[in-house]
Amino acid sequence: MSIKISETLTFECETGNYHTFCPISCVAWLYQKIEDSFFLVVGTKTCGYFLQNALGVMIFAEPRYAMAELEEGDISAQLNDYQELKRLCLQIKKDRNPSVIIWIGTCTTEIIKMDLEGMAPKLENEIEIPIVVARANGLDYAFTQGEDTVLAAMAHRCPERSFLNNKKQEIKDNRIKDLFSFRFNEIEEKNTKSQNNLIDKTPLVLFGSLPSTVASQLSLELKRQSINISGWLPAQRYTDLPVLGNGIYVCGVNPFLSRTATTLMRRRKCKLIGAPFPIGPDGTRSWIEEICSVFGVKTQGLEEREKQVWDNLTDYINLVRGKSVFFMGDNLLEISLARFLIRCGMIVYEIGIPYMDKRYQAGELRFLQTTCKKMLIPMPRIVEKPDNYNQIQRMRELQPDLAITGMAHANPLEARGINTKWSVEFTFAQIHGFTNAKDILELVTRPLRRNNNLENLAWTNLVK
Amino acid sequence: MKLAYWMYAGPAHIGTLRVASSFKNVHAIMHAPLGDDYFNVMRSMLERERDFTPVTASIVDRHVLARGSQEKVVDNISRKDKQERPNLIVLTPTCTSSILQEDLQNFVERASAISDSDIILADVNHYRVNELQAADRTLEQVVRYYLDKARRQGNFNVSLTEKPSANIIGIFTLGFHNQHDCRELKRLLKDLGIEINQVIPEGGFVENLHMLPKAWFNLVPYRETGLMTAKYLEKEFGMSYISTTPMGIVDIANCIRQIQERVNIQYPILLKKKINYETYIDEQTKFISQAAWFSRSIDCQNLTGKKAVVFGDATHAASITKILACEMGIRVSCAGTYCKHDQEWFKEQVQNFCDEIIITDDHTKVGDMIARVEPSAIFGTQMERHIGKRLDIPCGVISSPVHIQNFTLGYRPFLGYEGTNQVADLVYNSFTLGMEDHLLEIFGGHDTKEVITKSLSTDTDLTWNSESLLELNKIPGFVRGKIKRNTEKFARQNGITQITAETMYAAKEALNA
Numbered sequence: 001m002s003i004k005i006s007e008t009l010t011f012e013c014e015t016g017n018y019h020t021f022c023p024i025s026c027v028a029w030l031y032q033k034i035e036d037s038f039f040l041v042v043g044t045k046t047c048g049y050f051l052q053n054a055l056g057v058m059i060f061a062e063p064r065y066a067m068a069e070l071e072e073g074d075i076s077a078q079l080n081d082y083q084e085l086k087r088l089c090l091q092i093k094k095d096r097n098p099s100v101i102i103w104i105g106t107c108t109t110e111i112i113k114m115d116l117e118g119m120a121p122k123l124e125n126e127i128e129i130p131i132v133v134a135r136a137n138g139l140d141y142a143f144t145q146g147e148d149t150v151l152a153a154m155a156h157r158c159p160e161r162s163f164l165n166n167k168k169q170e171i172k173d174n175r176i177k178d179l180f181s182f183r184f185n186e187i188e189e190k191n192t193k194s195q196n197n198l199i200d201k202t203p204l205v206l207f208g209s210l211p212s213t214v215a216s217q218l219s220l221e222l223k224r225q226s227i228n229i230s231g232w233l234p235a236q237r238y239t240d241l242p243v244l245g246n247g248i249y250v251c252g253v254n255p256f257l258s259r260t261a262t263t264l265m266r267r268r269k270c271k272l273i274g275a276p277f278p279i280g281p282d283g284t285r286s287w288i289e290e291i292c293s294v295f296g297v298k299t300q301g302l303e304e305r306e307k308q309v310w311d312n313l314t315d316y317i318n319l320v321r322g323k324s325v326f327f328m329g330d331n332l333l334e335i336s337l338a339r340f341l342i343r344c345g346m347i348v349y350e351i352g353i354p355y356m357d358k359r360y361q362a363g364e365l366r367f368l369q370t371t372c373k374k375m376l377i378p379m380p381r382i383v384e385k386p387d388n389y390n391q392i393q394r395m396r397e398l399q400p401d402l403a404i405t406g407m408a409h410a411n412p413l414e415a416r417g418i419n420t421k422w423s424v425e426f427t428f429a430q431i432h433g434f435t436n437a438k439d440i441l442e443l444v445t446r447p448l449r450r451n452n453n454l455e456n457l458a459w460t461n462l463v464k
Numbered sequence: 465m466k467l468a469y470w471m472y473a474g475p476a477h478i479g480t481l482r483v484a485s486s487f488k489n490v491h492a493i494m495h496a497p498l499g500d501d502y503f504n505v506m507r508s509m510l511e512r513e514r515d516f517t518p519v520t521a522s523i524v525d526r527h528v529l530a531r532g533s534q535e536k537v538v539d540n541i542s543r544k545d546k547q548e549r550p551n552l553i554v555l556t557p558t559c560t561s562s563i564l565q566e567d568l569q570n571f572v573e574r575a576s577a578i579s580d581s582d583i584i585l586a587d588v589n590h591y592r593v594n595e596l597q598a599a600d601r602t603l604e605q606v607v608r609y610y611l612d613k614a615r616r617q618g619n620f621n622v623s624l625t626e627k628p629s630a631n632i633i634g635i636f637t638l639g640f641h642n643q644h645d646c647r648e649l650k651r652l653l654k655d656l657g658i659e660i661n662q663v664i665p666e667g668g669f670v671e672n673l674h675m676l677p678k679a680w681f682n683l684v685p686y687r688e689t690g691l692m693t694a695k696y697l698e699k700e701f702g703m704s705y706i707s708t709t710p711m712g713i714v715d716i717a718n719c720i721r722q723i724q725e726r727v728n729i730q731y732p733i734l735l736k737k738k739i740n741y742e743t744y745i746d747e748q749t750k751f752i753s754q755a756a757w758f759s760r761s762i763d764c765q766n767l768t769g770k771k772a773v774v775f776g777d778a779t780h781a782a783s784i785t786k787i788l789a790c791e792m793g794i795r796v797s798c799a800g801t802y803c804k805h806d807q808e809w810f811k812e813q814v815q816n817f818c819d820e821i822i823i824t825d826d827h828t829k830v831g832d833m834i835a836r837v838e839p840s841a842i843f844g845t846q847m848e849r850h851i852g853k854r855l856d857i858p859c860g861v862i863s864s865p866v867h868i869q870n871f872t873l874g875y876r877p878f879l880g881y882e883g884t885n886q887v888a889d890l891v892y893n894s895f896t897l898g899m900e901d902h903l904l905e906i907f908g909g910h911d912t913k914e915v916i917t918k919s920l921s922t923d924t925d926l927t928w929n930s931e932s933l934l935e936l937n938k939i940p941g942f943v944r945g946k947i948k949r950n951t952e953k954f955a956r957q958n959g960i961t962q963i964t965a966e967t968m969y970a971a972k973e974a975l976n977a
Contacts, residue, residue, distance in 0.1 A: 022500065022502070045474065046558060050502050052470060052471065066467050067468040071466060074465055108559065110529070137497065139497050139529060389520075389547065392516075407508060408501065409508070412514060412516045
């Protein structure tokens with residue numbers, strides 16, 4: 001192998017010519033997660049066509065998202081942005097009556113400098129629905145980072161913890177209408193209640209959008225360690241956003257949420273628990289341990305729990321052990337997945353990743369290092385902003401047993417005899433916690449199991 | 465601004481990329497932000513392409529926004545030139561890049577100076593044309609470029625081929641059943657003794673484009689893409705073209721007769737004889753294609769007068785409307801297209817074959833129309849299939865936009881004589897089988913489904929007495945909802961609040977009258 005593999009973590013940066021989804025795709029899972037929301041993507045036909053094609057059948061299910069499609073008059077400022085958005089938002093209010101409208105800014109709104117942040121508060125007052133603005137555009141972000149921009153914007157809308165001591169503030173805030181202040185009273189009630197038995201309510205808020213079953217699985221794991229979390233960002237409903245503020249601890253469940261983490265720390269004065277992410281049984285255990293150590297809780301039965309999960313995975317691990325894997329990189333889950341797969345006995349040649357926040361992912365990077373040492377395998381190279389063309393050349397040389405890649409490259413690589421797994425599936429599958437470790441391996445081993453079935457057919461290379 | 469959930473035709477650059485990537489050894493470079501290269505996903509997934517899609521992006525990011533692309537685009541072009549050695553590189557602007565107003569033509573000129581490939585800038589306005597129009601323009605642009613180049617180099621051959629020959633223009637990637645149609649057209653032309661000069665853009669080489677004028681005539685099977693090129697070739701080289709889509713028995717015959725006419729203009733000069741395809745048409749129509757026979761068979765008789773709705777691109781919607789109305793005796797209640805730019809042609813084509821014409825690219829309008837008409841079957845795009853599912857009306861897919869299911873592995877042309885068989889199957893299978901229908905009516909239906917309570921009628925002040933409910937339950941399930949609605953409508957019109965069996969019969973009579 002001509003490619004040097006070093007002992008310490010090495011970071012490289014290539015040209016950034018890689019394939020990934022546009023960050024506006026986050027509406028696909030966020031609109032399902034936040035049940036009373038409506039996502040309005042302010043962009044062009046290009047954005048709309050992407051959503052329509054990327055989200056396939058979902059589009060037919062009367063989704064709670066739509067395009068505000070910009071026309072020539074909008075671009076050349078012949079039409080008044082504010083009036084246009086007001087017209088559309090009133091229609092949305094009439095048709096769907098959501099609790100929040102989330103405007104997704106796109107490349108076009110950036111370039112024509114449409115002042116979404118400026119217009120939102122004004123319009124919010126006028127139509128009496130909260131409007132959250134997230135700039136999830138392809139100029140700045142990749143794929144899952146879209147969720148990061150939405151959650152960071154939403155973090156500003158979470159009720160402030162200190163308002164309990166200062167009720168007048170709530171009345172002063174003229175943005176909060178009847179319905180809303182009613183909600184606040186409710187929260188207040190809940191909070192006074194919880195203050196009575198503060199012992200079993202830890203000031204811990206988890207951030208990251210997960211399917212509700214996965215969210216409750218993780219909450220349950222923490223509950224076993226007698227940690228009762230006080231809320232999730234995002235919650236199932238916009239009206240249930242968690243209380244934030246000084247003294248609240250926050251912890252991320254996904255590796256792509258660095259902006260949200262920064263916002264929570266700097267703007268909401270929360271304390272961030274830096275931990276590896278709860279992906280794979282190793283990650284989950286380490287995540288729980290970090291949280292417990294912050295609250296001075298001694299963990300119970302975690303080691304056995306992890307071992308039991310590993311034992312259940314034996315069949316899968318026998319399939320993947322010693323096999324090599326190449327991450328082309330497009331969704332920022334790569335470091336955590338690589339760390340888990342190395343622990344499963346795989347060899348990782350390269351971890352491509354769109355963007356690497358070394359501070360936010362510090363816990364995960366350390367864990368990757370210790371895992372490599374433990375498994376006695378060389379450290380993989382981490383390639384930020386990869387160049388797909390170069391990666392394909394490297395892959396030709398390395399001939400990995402598995403390439404984790406976007407859909408644009410999957411079929412061509414398969415035709416050249418390289419097994420692939422679509423990386424987007426990891427974004428949509430349930431991969432967090434002890435319970436779902438099997439699902440990750442189910443995905444990873446699918447091409448390998450397919451090979452076992454088609455082994456003797458000599459049909460691997462299908463290009464002329 | 466427009467509130468939009470779904471669109472029938474994609475943005476302009478998709479059309480350009482479809483044409484560029486259909487040619488062999490042509491590479492497209494998009495001037496686009498990260499994530500706009502989902503065209504590669506569509507091609508790789510829908511067409512199940514084995515090769516890497518020859519499209520890359522020169523990424524527009526925050527730096528480009530601040531400082532301009534500077535060397536980036538030129539570097540990306542020359543890099544691709546060295547890596548892949550393509551014949552042609554098409555620089556493709558996107559909606560984002562076109563509002564940046566960078567001088568892309570200047571990049572093209574600078575890159576041309578240092579590259580071996582030819583380089584052109586796709587000339588498409590993102591806010592005025594859609595995918596199909598852009599594809600049409602790009603194809604014409606590429607053809608024009610290479611014919612101009614050949615003219616400059618004096619490397620031109622306009623002498624006709626010895627035997628009659630044709631160019632097929634407009635077969636391309638991600639087109640609805642294009643690959644199968646192309647095979648069928650080649651077979652048809654071969655049967656007629658006509659050689660294929662070139663098929664463009666699919667599988668064509670740009671360096672061969674200068675030989676396009678050698679063909680005796682051009683065949684443009686789809687209106688959406690290829691007409692501009694055909695018109696250009698007619699103007700520049702006096703090449704005549706045929707734009708009658710050979711879909712359905714009548715139009716295939718029309719198309720063949722036009723071919724005969726074109727060939728006979730040249731034939732006496734070159735081959736000293738006239739040709740006549742009439743016996744071929746007759747033989748194919750009556751005995752090779754099964755569609756003519758099918759329309760006489762008693763199966764098809766049961767379809768007589770059934771209501772259908774047709775919606776799709778101009779080519780397919782018009783052809784299918786004519787097939788349903790003239791060749792199968794089905795009543796087309798409404799025919800429509802989303803190709804607004806070609807509406808004059810469409811209206812003229814279907815005018816006498818349907819009750820009503822709808823021209824829109826708003827799928828909710830199409831949905832409302834279908835709900836109002838309540839046809840027995842829909843022939844439309846993937847969107848109409850979903851509308852049909854919601855309304856419990858069967859749908860045959862006849863036009864893009866489509867899903868992966870419509871990129872079939874098996875041979876499914878829509879054009880030519882084999883195409884007529886495929887269309888007949890599709891139409892017949894979409895309607896409830898005639899005999900089944902008949903038996904259900906006699907025996908009052910075999911399903912025990914409750915009366916559909918979630919109907920379009922909102923009034924709840926109407927009550928059905930037990931007798932009328934019993935009567936309603938005798939009606940076959942698939943028309944029960946419709947009868948219920950009609951009866952309620954009748955009752956409301958006549959101020960009846962208690963619906964009896966008599967009301968039902970009265971409603972039926974009123975409707976028939």
